Amino acid sequence: MVNIKHLKAFIALATELHFTRAAERVCLTQPALSSLIQQLEQDFGIQLVRRHTRQVELTPAGEEFRDTAEKLVADFEQAIYDVKTYKSIKRGRLDIAVLPSVCSSLLPRVLKRFNSDYPDIRLNIQDCAGQEIINALNEKRIDFGICYAQSDKEVEALTLIKDAMVVVCSDTHTLAKEKSVKWAQLANQPVIAMNKGTTIRTLIDSTALAQDMKLDIILEPMQMTSAFAYAEAGLGVAVLPSSGVPARMSPGLRAIELTHPVVERNISLLRRRGVALSPAGNILKQYLMEAVKGAE
Known part of the structure; x- marks a missing residue:
């Protein structure tokens, strides 16, 4: 032969x-x-x-x-x-899908480090809603995802960060001077909530239902940058995850703790159960864990 x-x-x-x-x-x-x-x-x-x-x-x-x-x-x-x-992680490709809030906070500095250390690894980053991320993972279109989810028989979830819902409003808003805001205080406010289908919106709707309150949702942006812009313009108060609030927020905005109840969520790295990550995927996972630990 x-x-x-x-x-x-x-x-x-x-x-x-x-x-x-x-x-x-x-x-x-x-x-x-x-x-x-x-x-x-x-x-x-x-x-x-x-x-x-x-x-x-x-x-x-x-x-x-x-x-x-x-x-x-x-x-x-x-x-x-x-x-x-x-x-040896000298070449290859990584496909990951990430919540928009993580894309605007945790991910940029991690990707900067990874690109510097492994410039020949091609990264394809998709920012999308939680269910889209889980679908992409189950359909084997991505190596791993980062979103709000729990482990199940198909998916293994490794918690990266825990964040909480906050109120973001203009610095001239009546709530701007508050140290914390109760959910009940949103009942008479025009609210900016992320589009339906996002994990953020699901949490907002379920919390409002549990509190037996109806929110006056006037705007439903797809992108968090739009929510910040609407809030800064004084159109309403935005209910957003703390992980999506940048360290250097516009001076015209205030981020305030939202309490009674405090609504938290675990943002996890998701991968298909029983499927090992590639060498490059393991390095990126390590960098994410180190970034989270360093921020504590």
Whole structure:
């Protein structure tokens, strides 16, 4: 059966057109090289080289096969290199999906470090709602996700951070001077809540229902940046997760603890149960854990 040794022997002979020099080129004895060429011809059922007393020449079939053999060997060696560099995290790709609030807070500094250390790893980051992240994970479209979820029989969840719901409002708003705001105080306020289908909105709606209160939701942005802009313009108060509040928020905004009840959530790194992360995925996971620990 033809293998890589046969191909390398044939390429050496096609290059040197001399059995002894070709054998030296691939570190074989001359009889061993001759045997490989004979096996190759027998397997193909066609003569590839013509043997003369002092020289060798390729037959038309040998000339045609030379390009194919060189390509096969090059592809084989490239495949070996790719596997080795993948293991050493010198190349590869990571596909992850992350909640928008994490994209705007924790993730940027982690990605900056990762890109600096592993510039040849291609990162594909999707920011999307929690259910979309879980769907992408179950459909094997991403390596891991970061969102609000718990472990189940399909998904393993590793808690990264715990955040709480806060009120964000303009610094001229009547609530701006409060040290904390109770949910009941939102009953008579125009509220900016994230779009339906997001984990933030689900928490807001379920908490309001549990408190037997109806919120006057006037705006439902898809992006947290829009929620901040609406709040700063004085259109209402935004109910957002603390993880999405930047360390350097606009001076025209205030973030205030939301209490009675305090609504917390665990934001976790999710991966398919029983499926190991790639070497690059493990490094990014490590960087995330270190960033979270350093922020405590």
